[in-house]
Amino acid sequence: MIKVKARWLSVSAFVFDLWAVVLAWTLAYIIRFNGPVPEQFAHGGLEAMMWVLVVYAVLFRSYGLYRGMWVFASLPDLLRIGKAVSVGALVVMIGSVLLQPYPVIPRSVLLISPLFLFLIMGGSRALYRAAKEFYRYGGLVGQGRPVLVIGAGSAAASLIRELKRSGEWRLVGILDDDQTKYGRELYGCRVLGSIGDLQKVASGLKVEHVIIAVPSAPVEAHRRIASLCVRAGVKAMVLPALTPLTQGQPFLSRVRQIDLEDLLGRESVMIDTAHVEDLLKSRVVMVTGAGGSIGSELCRQMLRFRPAQLIAYDVSEFAVYQLNEELRDKFPETAVIPVIGDVKDALLLDQVMARYTPHIVFHAAAYKHVPLMEEINSWQAVRNNVLGTYRVARAAMRRDVAHFVLISTDKAVNPTNVMGATKRLAEMVCSALQQGSRRTRFETVRFGNVLGSAGSVIPKFQDQIARGGPLTVTHPEITRFFMTIPEASQLVLQASSMGRGGEIFILDMGKPVRIADLARDLIGLYGFNEEQIRIVYTGLRPGEKLYEELLADEETTVRTPHPKLRIARAREVSGDLVDELLPWLQQRRVPTDDEVRRDLRRWVPEYQPATAPVVQSTVPQGPKAALY
Numbered sequence: 001m002i003k004v005k006a007r008w009l010s011v012s013a014f015v016f017d018l019w020a021v022v023l024a025w026t027l028a029y030i031i032r033f034n035g036p037v038p039e040q041f042a043h044g045g046l047e048a049m050m051w052v053l054v055v056y057a058v059l060f061r062s063y064g065l066y067r068g069m070w071v072f073a074s075l076p077d078l079l080r081i082g083k084a085v086s087v088g089a090l091v092v093m094i095g096s097v098l099l100q101p102y103p104v105i106p107r108s109v110l111l112i113s114p115l116f117l118f119l120i121m122g123g124s125r126a127l128y129r130a131a132k133e134f135y136r137y138g139g140l141v142g143q144g145r146p147v148l149v150i151g152a153g154s155a156a157a158s159l160i161r162e163l164k165r166s167g168e169w170r171l172v173g174i175l176d177d178d179q180t181k182y183g184r185e186l187y188g189c190r191v192l193g194s195i196g197d198l199q200k201v202a203s204g205l206k207v208e209h210v211i212i213a214v215p216s217a218p219v220e221a222h223r224r225i226a227s228l229c230v231r232a233g234v235k236a237m238v239l240p241a242l243t244p245l246t247q248g249q250p251f252l253s254r255v256r257q258i259d260l261e262d263l264l265g266r267e268s269v270m271i272d273t274a275h276v277e278d279l280l281k282s283r284v285v286m287v288t289g290a291g292g293s294i295g296s297e298l299c300r301q302m303l304r305f306r307p308a309q310l311i312a313y314d315v316s317e318f319a320v321y322q323l324n325e326e327l328r329d330k331f332p333e334t335a336v337i338p339v340i341g342d343v344k345d346a347l348l349l350d351q352v353m354a355r356y357t358p359h360i361v362f363h364a365a366a367y368k369h370v371p372l373m374e375e376i377n378s379w380q381a382v383r384n385n386v387l388g389t390y391r392v393a394r395a396a397m398r399r400d401v402a403h404f405v406l407i408s409t410d411k412a413v414n415p416t417n418v419m420g421a422t423k424r425l426a427e428m429v430c431s432a433l434q435q436g437s438r439r440t441r442f443e444t445v446r447f448g449n450v451l452g453s454a455g456s457v458i459p460k461f462q463d464q465i466a467r468g469g470p471l472t473v474t475h476p477e478i479t480r481f482f483m484t485i486p487e488a489s490q491l492v493l494q495a496s497s498m499g500r501g502g503e504i505f506i507l508d509m510g511k512p513v514r515i516a517d518l519a520r521d522l523i524g525l526y527g528f529n530e531e532q533i534r535i536v537y538t539g540l541r542p543g544e545k546l547y548e549e550l551l552a553d554e555e556t557t558v559r560t561p562h563p564k565l566r567i568a569r570a571r572e573v574s575g576d577l578v579d580e581l582l583p584w585l586q587q588r589r590v591p592t593d594d595e596v597r598r599d600l601r602r603w604v605p606e607y608q609p610a611t612a613p614v615v616q617s618t619v620p621q622g623p624k625a626a627l628y
Contacts, residue, residue: 010066014057017065017121021056024116025049028109044103048096055091056117059084081121089114145169147209148202148234150225152176152191156213159239159255160187163211172205195225199232211255212238230524272562275497277305279360279403286311286358286401288343288392289365291319294407297489298362299323303331311356313339314365343388349395360403360496361396363389366423370411371541373419378596385422387585390429390578393442400439405496406430408446408504410481414606416545418593421600421607425581427504428604431570432577434502443499445492446568447507448481457515461522469533471519474540479512494562504568506557577603 029037029045037045060066063084065077089110096105147169149156156174163171164187173192176182181191192201202210210232212225222238229236237255280302287302289295290312296319299310310327314320317340324338337356341348343365353361366385367373373381389406396404408427411420430442449457457480464471483491487507495505516535523533540546557566584599591599597609 020120024113027116028113032106032108056088059088078122085114085118146172146207148207150175150212151214152181155215159213198228202232202234210234210236276493279497280305280307282308283359284309286361288313288363290314291316295364296323297485301489303334309335311337315342343392346391353395353399361401362405363392364407370417370419374542378418378593379590381418381422386425389426393433397440404442406444408444410448421604424604428573431573435575441501444504445495470536472536472538473516476516478515481512506568508564
């Protein structure tokens with residue numbers, strides 16, 4: 001049925017164009033003779049029209065005039081019509097000279113008729129499209145939801161053209177900071193003012209939706225616009241920058257809801273894919289903690305580089321099952337080996353590495369929740385984060401794994417809590433093992449909080465909003481460094497491709513973000529205000545800092561070829577550290593929390609355990625502040 005309808009429409013258009021040839025030919029004769037055509041010329045013109053129709057019919061088909069749809073007629077269709085008519089006019093002129101009909105076809109007819117034909121064929125298509133668009137999108141039928149577009153550049157123009165064909169949206173205006181564009185129109189839609197006028201314009205026009213169409217603007221500009229949308233109480237969407245993956249996609253299909261990444265306003269981390277591919281392609285890779293937020297994203301990112309095998313190692317059966325199902329579906333060409341196991345299980349680790357001989361191990365398994373690890377579970381944090389790291393690292397050394405990458409945290413810098421101290425001790429264990437390693441290179445990657453990771457503040461806020469609030473923030477001035485899960489994973493891959501052994505890589509994470517501002521933005525992002533969803537301050541928790549740091553006081557940094565990565569030079573660690581540490585880690589009793597904190601202070605001199613919440617009154621200054 002559909003094919004029959006399509007064929008019927010094509011035949012109808014073809015018949016119309018042939019009638020256009022007849023009409024243009026007739027009008028040319030009428031104009032040539034300024035009214036009534038002499039009988040002999042009328043008779044000769046009718047005879048000539050027969051073979052002229054055949055010429056144009058062949059050319060119309062040859063130039064594919066009926067592949068397109070009139071309702072979407074555009075410049076390429078007009079160009080095809082122009083080519084067909086021009087070639088047809090040339091053939092008719094040559095034919096009239098060769099055939100020498102009597103009476104001779106007037107030269108003015110040979111010139112005027114193709115012009116009329118082009119106007120009739122092109123104009124009819126343009127009128128048909130305009131009428132359809134007015135009827136369906138602009139006038140007589142549904143108006144769609146009113147929307148403002150921010151930006152009046154080339155990307156916005158393409159988006160506006162698609163919006164005007166969309167029955168879902170009704171474009172009511174454009175905002176742009178370029179004063180030369182004020183009052184001017186883009187595809188019939190007017191530039192109403194600057195982006196700063198958003199709240200006033202949206203309120204006056206009763207607009208609830210905005211599309212940000214400035215993909216080439218700097219990150220700070222995106223953050224400003226996104227914040228204005230949240231403050232104005234409108235539901236904002238964004239047109240992202242074009243990437244290889246979105247090449248060729250319609251602009252409207254690329255529009256997505258604005259999220260916290262846009263409000264944070266961070267430049268995306270770009271990685272040197274060639275070096276990462278050299279490290280991973282056709283290799284066996286292993287990820288511990290593969291079911292976690294960072295571990296699972298690492299697996300997704302790595303499989304893009306086509307490793308020979310991926311060993312996904314995690315203690316959670318359900319997490320490994322979910323990851324395995326996802327990866328087999330998305331990357332069926334790569335063998336995924338799901339292993340259920342504890343990182344403290346030395347026998348299993350040795351067996352797995354002996355069997356699959358990984359080239360690189362990413363150690364992402366850790367207990368990371370600060371309050372949960374501070375009391376009652378402090379010894380479990382030590383065992384998992386320190387002893388687990390040691391046993392995975394020793395297994396890697398025994399099996400001559402080329403690279404061992406430890407995932408660390410900014411909380412390891414001048415730690416005030418058990419979790420941070422255990423991660424710093426894990427870093428020290430890797431540094432000590434590096435000194436006695438013949439083949440395995442140890443690298444550490446240290447970064448801040450990860451947006452959306454399990455147990456982080458954003459999922460907590462989202463749950464609280466879903467329950468109607470309030471949002472709980474520990475302190476009005478508390479700040480944290482943030483990055484996205486893909487950013488964190490890409491940083492790990494980049495650092496692992498650059499490591500030579502013993503480095504602690506840190507990310508230039510920009511400015512710290514105030515958690516209270518994040519909470520307000522998230523409330524606005526979900527369409528609420530602070531009267532509907534309140535923010536409640538609960539006070540800092542034990543071991544919690546007001547400000548996090550990325551570098552310890554004694555550390556310095558050096559540049560790397562990657563603009564977002566630096567290397568921290570930590571204090572020297574004794575090669576005998578592990579031998580001295582093992583008896584404590586393997587003791588056959590569970591120390592009390594106070595004993596754990598006391599002993600951690602002995603192993604990690606920079607650790608300052610807090611019996612009460614720690615408040616630092618100023619943002620860290622000095623050499624380390626250069627990063628921010």
